[in-house]
Amino acid sequence: MRKLLLSVSDGRGFDIGLVSVPLAFLFAMAGLPLIYNIVMSFQEVDMFSLGTFARPFVGFKNYITLFSLPETWPILRNTAVFVIASIAGQFTIGFALALFFWTGFPGSSWLRGLFLVSWVMPGLVVGAIWNWILSGDFGVLNYILREVGLVSGNIFWRSDPDFSLWAVVIANIWLGISFNMILLSVGLSAISQDLYEAAELDGANVVQRFFTITLPMMRSTIGAIIALGLIFTLQQFDLFAAITAGGPNNSSNVAQYWAWDMSFRQYDFAQGATISVIMIVFVMIASVVYVRSTRHEVRG
Amino acid sequence: MTTHQIELAGVNKYYGAYHALRDINLKIRKGSFVALVGPSGCGKSTLLRSLAGLETISAGDLVIAGARMNGVPPRKRDLAMVFQSYALYPHMTVEENLTYSLRMRGVGKAEARRKAEEVAATTGLSNLLGRYPRELSGGQRQRVAMSRAIIRNPKAFLFDEPLSNLDAALRVHMRKEIRALHDRLGATSVYVTHDQIEAMTMADHVVVMRQGVIEQQGAPLELYDRPANQFVAGFIGSPAMNFVPARAGADGQSLVLDLDPPQTLQSPKPVAAGRALTVGIRPEHLQLSGEADAALRLPVGSVESTGAATYVTTATQPELVIVLNSRVTIRPGETLPLHFDPSHLHLFDKETQVRLA
Numbered sequence: 001m002r003k004l005l006l007s008v009s010d011g012r013g014f015d016i017g018l019v020s021v022p023l024a025f026l027f028a029m030a031g032l033p034l035i036y037n038i039v040m041s042f043q044e045v046d047m048f049s050l051g052t053f054a055r056p057f058v059g060f061k062n063y064i065t066l067f068s069l070p071e072t073w074p075i076l077r078n079t080a081v082f083v084i085a086s087i088a089g090q091f092t093i094g095f096a097l098a099l100f101f102w103t104g105f106p107g108s109s110w111l112r113g114l115f116l117v118s119w120v121m122p123g124l125v126v127g128a129i130w131n132w133i134l135s136g137d138f139g140v141l142n143y144i145l146r147e148v149g150l151v152s153g154n155i156f157w158r159s160d161p162d163f164s165l166w167a168v169v170i171a172n173i174w175l176g177i178s179f180n181m182i183l184l185s186v187g188l189s190a191i192s193q194d195l196y197e198a199a200e201l202d203g204a205n206v207v208q209r210f211f212t213i214t215l216p217m218m219r220s221t222i223g224a225i226i227a228l229g230l231i232f233t234l235q236q237f238d239l240f241a242a243i244t245a246g247g248p249n250n251s252s253n254v255a256q257y258w259a260w261d262m263s264f265r266q267y268d269f270a271q272g273a274t275i276s277v278i279m280i281v282f283v284m285i286a287s288v289v290y291v292r293s294t295r296h297e298v299r300g
Numbered sequence: 301m302t303t304h305q306i307e308l309a310g311v312n313k314y315y316g317a318y319h320a321l322r323d324i325n326l327k328i329r330k331g332s333f334v335a336l337v338g339p340s341g342c343g344k345s346t347l348l349r350s351l352a353g354l355e356t357i358s359a360g361d362l363v364i365a366g367a368r369m370n371g372v373p374p375r376k377r378d379l380a381m382v383f384q385s386y387a388l389y390p391h392m393t394v395e396e397n398l399t400y401s402l403r404m405r406g407v408g409k410a411e412a413r414r415k416a417e418e419v420a421a422t423t424g425l426s427n428l429l430g431r432y433p434r435e436l437s438g439g440q441r442q443r444v445a446m447s448r449a450i451i452r453n454p455k456a457f458l459f460d461e462p463l464s465n466l467d468a469a470l471r472v473h474m475r476k477e478i479r480a481l482h483d484r485l486g487a488t489s490v491y492v493t494h495d496q497i498e499a500m501t502m503a504d505h506v507v508v509m510r511q512g513v514i515e516q517q518g519a520p521l522e523l524y525d526r527p528a529n530q531f532v533a534g535f536i537g538s539p540a541m542n543f544v545p546a547r548a549g550a551d552g553q554s555l556v557l558d559l560d561p562p563q564t565l566q567s568p569k570p571v572a573a574g575r576a577l578t579v580g581i582r583p584e585h586l587q588l589s590g591e592a593d594a595a596l597r598l599p600v601g602s603v604e605s606t607g608a609a610t611y612v613t614t615a616t617q618p619e620l621v622i623v624l625n626s627r628v629t630i631r632p633g634e635t636l637p638l639h640f641d642p643s644h645l646h647l648f649d650k651e652t653q654v655r656l657a
Contacts (some may be wrong), residue, residue: 192388200374201381202401216391
């Protein structure tokens with residue numbers, strides 16, 4: 001007992017004590033709901049059994065039902081398109097902007113800070129603004145496209161099944177650019193200027209420097225950002241709620257919105273939980289990539 | 301065909317209103333080892349970076365191997381630089397670091413590899429080619445940085461305080477190694493350092509800078525023997541030269557030192573009577589003498605012995621330092637009879653601090 005007290009006052013016990021508090025918090029607030037969700041996906045749940053944990057287990061029945069639904073595969077496909085297109089757009093534009101601000105023209109750091117405004121705005125507000133921009137009749141996006149001559153008639157972004165998903169993708173790219181840009185800027189500024197000077201003297205031109213110094217030195221940052229981007233886009237709910245509500249006819253529905261719809265509008269909690277479990281698998285994969293890429297930092 | 305590999309004529313550099321380099325004129329012979337030395341902020345690194353093209357000069361001409369290089373980007377100047385931080389590419393192995401410049405020039409893989417092995421053999425890196433910089437010691441990183449420069453066979457080597465991150469023993473060793481390498485390659489080298497000993501021991505030609513101005517340039521011993529002004533006199537040599545304010549005697553042949561207690565010396569050269577001067581004498585040039593032929597009699601303040609030499613600090617105002625290369629028993633409070641070779645006395649104008657011819 002004395003030994004235990006001693007270790008708490010000045011040894012490993014103290015470290016364990018410090019770690020255990022957030023660990024307990026995490027377990028209670030994130031771990032338990034996660035487990036509860038997984039358990040629920042193997043149970044039969046309805047409005048009346050919601051209050052109890054003792055519900056009939058049905059094995060994989062929920063999963064089998066889910067994949068027999070006609071909308072399942074299109075929605076999963078939408079989710080993949082949404083995630084890939086959003087990350088590609090956010091990353092490419094974010095990286096381009098990060099490189100642009102990195103040149104350090106007068107006022108660059110000030111302007112870069114302003115970009116964060118888009119990221120601190122609530123998704124619902126962003127969605128409302130984009131609703132106006134994307135509006136079929138009086139939207140400014142249609143106006144620009146028409147004036148440039150890219151389209152002849154108005155595109156009804158939110159109600160045309162061919163465009164509804166892309167309406168949310170565009171808004172989500174706009175929302176995520178600044179986050180990507182800031183993280184990539186941090187990665188860029190961590191690269192020692194000496195390396196560029198050495199490469200310059202070694203005869204590398206701008207393009208060669210980008211591919212032989214910048215990109216390889218940014219590898220861990222890029223890995224982390226893509227993994228975080230995957231997690232954030234899979235979490236993106238507000239924009240769907242604000243812009244298309246998954247419609248028309250599920251053409252812009254994605255797994256995260258569908259899970260909410262299943263659980264809290266159709267009250268099919270088991271199906272909602274099942275969709276969530278499938279998403280957890282993907283987020284887990286992204287987390288592994290994230291942890292691995294931050295561990296493999298290459299710094300002189 | 302000029303024998304000057306690098307020529308700077310009337311080079312000036314401004315950072316906004318700050319005048320970083322003032323009228324730099326410098327000619328660097330092919331095959332010579334030139335050291336740029338001075339206190340921090342003197343412009344020596346700016347000058348080196350201007351040579352490399354990492355800074356643009358505001359005025360003047362920069363000529364490398366006969367071609368004017370003012371606006372030419374660094375990658376087209378064919379100069380190799382060894383950075384203070386080494387600037388090794390952390391994500392590349394030693395071999396990839398060495399061959400980087402060759403690959404950028406489109407040299408074939410096999411050829412690059414052969415050259416890397418060749419250079420590595422001469423710098424003792426042969427069994428480290430597969431390692432990453434983070435797996436190397438400080439001295440080994442230094443060698444990689446050097447090898448990366450050597451492999452290109454450039455028009456000149458630029459060194460930016462390459463030894464300042466090494467410990468003292470390794471620094472002395474690398475000093476010799478760099479100089480030996482320079483001689484073996486027949487290279488032209490420009491070496492920036494704040495350490496005057498490095499400059500004196502390594503270079504053929506030393507350039508002393510202060511506040512963007514070249515105070516003096518010449519062979520190391522020339523700077524030691526005939527410093528052009530009080531700054532160079534104080535900067536070159538360790539421990540630093542003693543300076544004593546003085547006034548020429550009425551006869552123009554003697555110097556009255558403003559020491560407490562005052563002393564009178566025979567002037568090595570005639571000076572206008574009453575002229576205010578600063579007299580300089582190096583600590584190693586003051587020697588013990590017999591009572592009879594003493595030129596100076598100074599009270600002892602403190603004594604430090606390193607075994608090889610004895611450092612005496614006098615109890616005068618200002619303090620003088622004397623280095624005696626013998627083991628002598630001296631106690632604080634004694635009065636030391638000293639003499640010196642009059643040619644070792646340096647006279648500087650009090651106002652301009654310039655050496656009297």
